[in-house]
Amino acid sequence: MADKILKKEKLGALIESVTGKGGRFVAPTTDAHQVVFKKIKSADEVAGDYILARNSFKEFLFPQTEVVAEFTMGKDSVDMRGVEVHAPQTVVFGARPCEAASLAGMRALFTWDFVDEFYTKREENTVVVTVGCTKGDDACFCTTVNLSPESTEGADVYLREAGDSYTVKVISEKGKKFLEAHAAVFGEGKAKEDALFMPEKIKEVDLAKVSARLKDKGHYDDPVWAKLTRKCIGCGACTFVCPTCRCFDMVDEGTAFEGERRKNWDSCQYDTFTLHASGHNPREHQHQRWRNRFMCKFHFYPEKFSSKGCVGCGRCIRVCPVRLDITEVMVEFSK
Ligand code: SF4
Numbered sequence: 001m002a003d004k005i006l007k008k009e010k011l012g013a014l015i016e017s018v019t020g021k022g023g024r025f026v027a028p029t030t031d032a033h034q035v036v037f038k039k040i041k042s043a044d045e046v047a048g049d050y051i052l053a054r055n056s057f058k059e060f061l062f063p064q065t066e067v068v069a070e071f072t073m074g075k076d077s078v079d080m081r082g083v084e085v086h087a088p089q090t091v092v093f094g095a096r097p098c099e100a101a102s103l104a105g106m107r108a109l110f111t112w113d114f115v116d117e118f119y120t121k122r123e124e125n126t127v128v129v130t131v132g133c134t135k136g137d138d139a140c141f142c143t144t145v146n147l148s149p150e151s152t153e154g155a156d157v158y159l160r161e162a163g164d165s166y167t168v169k170v171i172s173e174k175g176k177k178f179l180e181a182h183a184a185v186f187g188e189g190k191a192k193e194d195a196l197f198m199p200e201k202i203k204e205v206d207l208a209k210v211s212a213r214l215k216d217k218g219h220y221d222d223p224v225w226a227k228l229t230r231k232c233i234g235c236g237a238c239t240f241v242c243p244t245c246r247c248f249d250m251v252d253e254g255t256a257f258e259g260e261r262r263k264n265w266d267s268c269q270y271d272t273f274t275l276h277a278s279g280h281n282p283r284e285h286q287h288q289r290w291r292n293r294f295m296c297k298f299h300f301y302p303e304k305f306s307s308k309g310c311v312g313c314g315r316c317i318r319v320c321p322v323r324l325d326i327t328e329v330m331v332e333f334s335k
């Protein structure tokens, strides 16, 4: 395929082309002084100057809440009915390479012992267009987890800023079809690419050592957990913005006679997350809940799914009200 470029002035035409075919176009936009991923309708809504959207685009594949079944209670029976999966054709534009890399782990989780078609159908109908980062901050650490602004894992199309254009690289078959479907918007040619922002690798972090220490259950009662995480207030914000966090709860809502079963985001940082009906809680203290989250990122995901549990986006650091920095824990467990 010849070199392709996308002129920034053609972004509006791309949005129209996608929405005109009935698709939804999701991009970082400014809302209440924050850049967030939202469904948009025009190019002037797209944020031009941002590091990373505050939220992950995961909510367009795995919504905060959704109905997965409906039920009616009879005198001696329950009628449970499945619902249609709402999986519109979607383009996620302007995602960063780190967060696109989270998709492998999400898919592994949602197809592990049961295929969750609510997730898989949406993911299949989504084209992820990433843009290499030309800006970053001190919370970015993708290079420490072996990714970079040049990574294309999880992307369908990878763009690079190039003055008033983007250079375009097709990554997947889905990306190829996307370019073909909106061919009039893309031009042929080359452009001089802007420099990428390359976060400095944290040299004190050794992922192999982190993994080895977490494998040995001896760390469970190490007082270092309480020491490192004592300021955590258990708000759960880190889990909601994290592109790889995907815990959910099933809740029945309605009356005693009929209602709906909902799949709602949950957080392992809440004390009720593991609370048993007996009143016993195996993760009674906040540092135990934090330990679980860290193990999920650097032990459970890599061991079980051979995928990354943390992509180094730094969202959890930026959003944390007490600035608990996951990289400090990575450093401690690299010793
Ligand atoms: S743990 Fe933090 S840095 Fe890692 S992927 Fe989640 S939000 Fe990003």
Ligand code: SF4
Pocket (backbone or CB within 6 Å): 231, 232, 233, 234, 235, 236, 237, 238, 239, 269, 316, 319, 320, 321, 322, 323, 324
């Ligand atoms: S955002 Fe910070 S305070 Fe809130 S649960 Fe996560 S680590 Fe704890």
